[in-house]
Amino acid sequence: MAPVEVETRPMDLLRFATAGSVDDGKSTLIGRLLYDTKSLFTDQLAAVEAVSAARGDEYTNLALLTDGLRAEREQGITIDVAYRYFATPRRKFIIADTPGHIQYTRNMVTGASTADLALILVDARKGLVEQSRRHAFLCSLLRVPHLVLCVNKMDLVDFDREVFEAIADEFTAFAAKLDVPDLTVVPVSALQGDNIVSRSENMPWYEGPSLLHHLERVHIASDRNLQDVRFPVQYVIRPQSTTVTDYRGYAGQVASGVLKAGDEVMVLPSGFTSRIAAVETADGPVEEAFPPMSVTVRLEDEIDISRGDMICRPHNAPTVAQDIEAMVCWMDETRPLTVGGRYAIKHTTRSARAIVRGLHYRLDINSLHRDETATDLKLNEIGRIRIRTTVPLLVDDYHRNRTTGGFVIIDEATNRTVGAGMVVQRD
Structure with a gap:
């Protein structure tokens, strides 16, 4: 009898970030996901049970699985962005547990900037609060494609349908003012596991x-x-081996589009054109490459190409610009962003120095009001x-394009990241 071949397909990866106000249960929800999907090691669970018992908790405090900093455990809040990994038979997941407190807005921006989906938690007893709207706006600003509103602690309102629907209606109305392409609302109890892994009775x-x-x-x-290469x-x-003398490959990560051998391409900023001779990975040549694959591209012609250059299509190129309009979230607690400030810029693989020519407005992300009289941006402010x-x-x-449209601002004196920018070419 011939052996049965089992078809194996690579599982895709979902990155998602959690957001919400303090004490809405983000860390508990992640702990519940890890626990119910059996993604915990025995010693991890034993350690959490021991700490829960020592604190006098009547239940296993699953929030301790993600609140790793001592200050987080002592204060009962999340400060740092904690990343957790788990997988099911259908998909792999990376979770960014981001802080809910207003003073850690920059941490939430960091966690959500690469997310495919954002979970916003709301306490069913409190309903929508200022932070709920703030996080929804930030997810919209960061172009997170999918949004899930989890109305948590439904057990504390006796699983009341009217409470859930009132919160869902209010949030849906607010999201309609933002650019939210996909919204799902789920009533849950992270503590008891209702509607987390399986449907709740x-x-x-x-x-x-x-x-x-x-x-x-x-x-x-x-x-x-997949349109814009x-x-x-x-x-x-450029191998130094004496046996390989004519190999020249360009390594990097595909930001967008699809690359295939034979495709006509253009190299910026020089503007020279060529065709792709081959697309290769560590495992050998591939027929095509797409985001977020890391590959080496070989061209048919010898062109002077170096780090920071970009390969694209001849008739579909990014904008080559030195004067750039952008929305910025400021992340430096010591010095605010001011007009005339000089910084270093890191954009894809290209680095530059920059000067701030103008501040159009500071945005109140609770009311969406634009303060056009603002003269600086302080910690966690957006403008x-x-x-x-240069x-x-x-x-x-x-x-x-979140990759070629995003950049970070670096303080040249301290080499610290002080801001995150999003290019705006249209209003």
């Missing part, structure tokens, strides 16, 4: 999927930009600025 009136069911099946493949060159591979760079950057609108 306590809420028969809820006909939607459990949280894990939605996370496993939400469609993310179409979120990636963008390949920032990270490293030029629109205009910068001038060398041209190859940018797209952040709404179209």
Whole structure:
């Protein structure tokens, strides 16, 4: 009898971030996901049970699985961005547990900037609060494609359907003012596990999927930009071996689009054109490359290409610009962003120096009001600025391409990241 061949397909990866106000249960929800999907080591669970017992908790405090800093455990709040990993038979997951407190807005921006999906938690007893709206706006600003509102602690309102629907209606109305392409609302109890992994018997009136069911099946493949070819060159591979004398490859991560052998491409900023001779990985040549694959591209012609250059299509190129409009979240607690300030810019694989030419307005992300009289941006504040760079950057609108539309601002004196920027080419 011939052996049965089992088809194995690579599982895709979902990155998601949690957000919400203090004490809404983000860390507990993540702990519940890890616990119910059996993604914990025995010693991890034993350690949490021991700490819970020592604190006098009547239950295993699953929030301790993610609140790793001592200050977090002592204060009962999340400060740092904690990353956790787990997998089910359908999909792999990376969770960014981001802080809910207003003073840690920059941490939430960091965690959500690469997320495919954001979970916003709301306490069913409190309803929508200022932080709920703040986080929804930030997720919209960061172009997180999928949003899930988890109305948590439903057990504390007796699983009341009217309470859930009132919160869902209010949040849906607010999200309509933002750019939220996909919104799902789920009633849950992270502490008891209702609607986390399996459907809850306590809420028969809820006909939607459990949280894990939605996370496993939400469609993310179409979120990636496969139209605009963008390949920032990270490293030029030129072997020094005497047996390989004519190999020249350009290594990097595909930011968007699809690269195939035979495709006509253009190299920026030089503008020279060629064709792709081969696309290779560590495992050998591949027929095509797409985001977020890391590959080496070989061209048919010898062109002077170095780190920071970009490979794209001849008739579909990013904007080559030195004067750039951007929304910026300021992350430095010591010095605010001011007009005339000089910084270093890191954009894809290209670095430059820049000066802030103008501050158009500071944005109140609770009311969405624009303060056009603002003269600086302090820690956690967001505003629109205009910068001038020493060398041209190859940018797209952040709404179209999160990779080529995003950049970080670095203080040259301390080498610290002090801001995160999103290119705005249209209003």
